[in-house]
Amino acid sequence: MKGMRGRFLGKLKSISSITSLTQSLVFQDNAAFNQYFETPILANDPKNEEIIGNNNMLVSKKTENHSLLVEFEEKCPPGGNDSVIFYTTSLRGIRKTYEDCNTIRFLLGSFRVLYDERDVSMHLEFREELWRTLGGRVIPPRLFIKGRLIGGVDEVVGLHEEGKLEELLCGIPKSPASGPCKGCGGMRFVLCQTCNGSRKVVLEEADEDGDTSLPISCVECNENGLVKCPVCF
Structure with a gap:
């Protein structure tokens, strides 16, 4: 034991x-x-x-x-909740409008932020988007940041001079591109490959009368015979 x-x-x-x-x-x-x-x-x-x-x-x-x-009016274009949307025009008929668009484009480019430029003269859908968003016929340029209407050239330049534009763009992803798009040269659109910009295509099958040369409207492009650049968009 x-x-x-x-x-x-x-x-x-x-x-x-x-x-x-x-x-x-x-x-x-x-x-x-x-x-x-x-x-x-x-x-x-x-x-x-x-x-x-x-x-x-x-x-x-x-x-x-x-x-x-929060100080700016809540006006959000399609797809603009967390991004920068810039409505512009490439038409030079009205010189001031064209130069105002270039001014805002230059400022956005100087901050190297990623933004979606929508040319109302190149695509009718963009013009209708802008009018629906603001509730009337509005002339570009118009800048939107994260679903808020920043304004036209006077408002944007004024904010830049006060040092507030950079603050508004805080959190926006930086643009990976160091120059114009290689696909479209910065135009955001390219010529439609289906109709070559003519907006008409020829039916391959014969109709009831046996006519095979009857053209129809192309469904791939917009009213200008253009399609969105596959690289930019």
């Missing part, structure tokens, strides 16, 4: 020592964990202060961007 009791007490001591060793390792690991993750934040390290400062600045800019956007 004494031998069995001795062996039992020996096992208890072994278990107790293992438990103590495990607890010691856990405490050491917790101390190492706290030292690794907490100490760099609490330490007076210039690198950490710079990171924290940049993060705070980013949050501050996003907050300012949101509060500034």
